[in-house]
């Protein structure tokens with residue numbers, strides 16, 4: 001199975017749409033390898049002021065996204081899918097409370113689901129009942145707090161779309177990625193052979209593939225030990 005469609009629920013759908021319109025991810029959409037839908041949560045508000053948020057019961061700073069508005073926005077995508085497939089689409093809420101996004105998790109999203117709904121939180125958060133009713137898992141892109149989930153949605157979908165088979169032309173570039181085997185990538189060089197007195201390591205010019213492979217493995221390990229020792233634990 002591979003991912004075919006992502007629907008984003010957000011207060012700023014234009015920013016996600018334009019953020020994902022370039023480069024490989026833009027091309028993947030043009031080629032029909034992934035379909036993206038951008039839903040504006042505000043279109044589901046219930047009053048003439050287009051309200052989407054409200055104060056926190058019991059007191060507390062800031063405002064929360066309302067459960068009824070979020071549910072209707074979510075249901076506009078989920079209900080038709082449920083009717084056809086008998087299953088609701090896997091739903092991710094972007095939140096600093098979520099599990100950390102890793103290459104491993106991204107691979108899971110790219111290969112274990114045909115359709116995803118990605119919900120971007122805002123303000124102080126979302127009404128817990130929406131999470132209980134509709135959200136399958138919460139994902140965080142790092143241990144810091146963003147103003148909203150839009151940038152996180154772009155990061156998550158960029159990582160995931162890149163892993164859909166056929167999106168990156170050469171599968172070797174994925175298997176050689178940093179982090180793909182728990183190690184950082186070896187340094188790489190292109191022409192010219194010498195630049196500002198610095199030369200390309202001899203072994204890379206040798207044509208000896210076994211020696212090159214061995215050099216890359218050793219240096220990958222060495223770099224990981226120096227720059228990201230946490231990956232070796």
Ligand code: ADE
Nearest residue numbers: 094095096140141146152
């Ligand atoms: N929303 C706010 N902060 C976030 C984070 N670190 N990851 C995902 N969504 C967020």
